[in-house]
Amino acid sequence: MLLLLQYTLIFASVLLLVALGGCFSEHSGVINIGLEGIMVMGALGGALMMKFLPAGTSAFVVVLLTVLASILLGMIYSLLLAVAAVNFKADQTLVGTAMNLLGTAAATVFVKAMNTAADPDNVSSTIQYLDGRKAFLVNIGGFEFNWCMLLAVIALVIAYVVLYKTRFGLRLCACGEHPQAADSVGINVYRMRYAGVLISGVLGGLGGIVYIIAGVSEWKFENGVAGFGFLALAVMIFGQWKPTRIALAALLFGFFRALGNVYSGFDLLSNLNLPSSVYNMLPYVISLVVLAFTSQKSRAPKAEGIPYDKGQR
Numbered sequence: 189m190l191l192l193l194q195y196t197l198i199f200a201s202v203l204l205l206v207a208l209g210g211c212f213s214e215h216s217g218v219i220n221i222g223l224e225g226i227m228v229m230g231a232l233g234g235a236l237m238m239k240f241l242p243a244g245t246s247a248f249v250v251v252l253l254t255v256l257a258s259i260l261l262g263m264i265y266s267l268l269l270a271v272a273a274v275n276f277k278a279d280q281t282l283v284g285t286a287m288n289l290l291g292t293a294a295a296t297v298f299v300k301a302m303n304t305a306a307d308p309d310n311v312s313s314t315i316q317y318l319d320g321r322k323a324f325l326v327n328i329g330g331f332e333f334n335w336c337m338l339l340a341v342i343a344l345v346i347a348y349v350v351l352y353k354t355r356f357g358l359r360l361c362a363c364g365e366h367p368q369a370a371d372s373v374g375i376n377v378y379r380m381r382y383a384g385v386l387i388s389g390v391l392g393g394l395g396g397i398v399y400i401i402a403g404v405s406e407w408k409f410e411n412g413v414a415g416f417g418f419l420a421l422a423v424m425i426f427g428q429w430k431p432t433r434i435a436l437a438a439l440l441f442g443f444f445r446a447l448g449n450v451y452s453g454f455d456l457l458s459n460l461n462l463p464s465s466v467y468n469m470l471p472y473v474i475s476l477v478v479l480a481f482t483s484q485k486s487r488a489p490k491a492e493g494i495p496y497d498k499g500q501r
Contacts, residue, residue: 190331195403195449200435200442201340202399206420207427207434208347209391214429215351216384217364217377218273219493221284223392224417225291226262228409230393231400232295233261235407238320250323251335254397262393263386265291270385274378277495292412299409318405336398343391348431360384364489367496377496395420403449415472419445422475425486444470 206223213220220226237257241250268287272278296313303310326333351357362370363380371377399416400407423441427434448467 191450192446194332195446196439196443197337198334198398198402199445200438201337202395202402202416203420203423203441204340204435204438205343205391205398206395206417207424207438208343208431209388209395210421210424211347211429211431211434212360212391213384213388214489214492215361215364216381217367217489217491217494217496218269218381218385219280219284220269220385220388221281222269222287223388223420224413224415225287226265226389226392227396227399227413227417228291228295229265230258230262230396231407231413232298232409233393234258234397235315235317235400238317239315241320243319247323250320254320255339255394258393258397259390262396263389266385266389266392270382273385273495274381280493288417292410296410313409314406315409316406317401321401321405324401336401339394344431344435351431361489364491367491371498381496419471419475422479426478426482428486429488441471441475444474
């Protein structure tokens with residue numbers, strides 16, 4: 189049971205961080221389909237930092253630098269969406285899809301080139317970070333606590349306060365609801381949309397490194413993040429673009445994802461003799477079922493996905 193709780197919380201942390209990132213972007217009026225690619229880039233930045241940090245580095249420094257590296261690379265990569273959507277008014281769905289494809293491909297090529305340069309016989313797309321991963325873990329009575337769980341809770345509190353209790357959050361939401369009205373009272377819509385997309389890059393990149401250190405000490409980048417970016421979008425929609433509801437949805441989806449890791453420890457489930465792939469499919473099947481019944485009642489920001497034209501009224 190402890191193992192189920194452990195995996196539920198870590199997977200829920202990933203979904204919560206990435207879904208909150210999508211929430212900020214869409215509240216600003218930009219649909220961020222590219223969360224999957226941003227997660228891969230954040231994972232790449234954090235994994236490289238853990239790999240190349242010298243042995244003996246304190247756990248606090250490892251965690252801090254790894255988090256900063258994943259955040260930085262995720263934010264830089266999200267600039268592709270910001271420039272394309274805000275400056276060039278490109279189709280946001282197409283740009284996000286391209287970012288997903290490019291993120292996994294670019295990370296795989298980079299890691300393979302790096303491994304080949306160090307060892308010509310090594311053409312794998314794997315980065316090992318066992319020592320770095322240990323810095324994130326604290327064993328509490330058999331429960332493996334990951335500091336990323338705390339980061340997710342902190343991000344949730346900050347997101348709630350920023351969106352509903354600050355001038356910045358109110359302006360951001362105004363740009364996603366009625367950008368022309370926001371512009372008429374002096375709000376720079378372009379700047380606010382850039383801010384929303386960059387915040388989604390920060391949280392998406394952080395979610396990426398949390399995902400790859402959740403249960404393994406190395407990662408094969410050609411696998412990407414197994415659709416977690418799209419699952420986070422489902423969590424965001426199910427949570428109605430509200431941080432507290434997103435947190436509850438993340439726990440629900442995280443639970444079903446965790447079953448794929450621990451089902452063999454439950455007699456009731458293991459006696460069913462179902463292949464592990466069935467349990468791994470559960471969160472995606474559940475997401476389709478949930479969205480089928482709830483999507484009609486979903487109320488997205490009115491201006492999301494619509495390029496803003498300052499001259500239009």
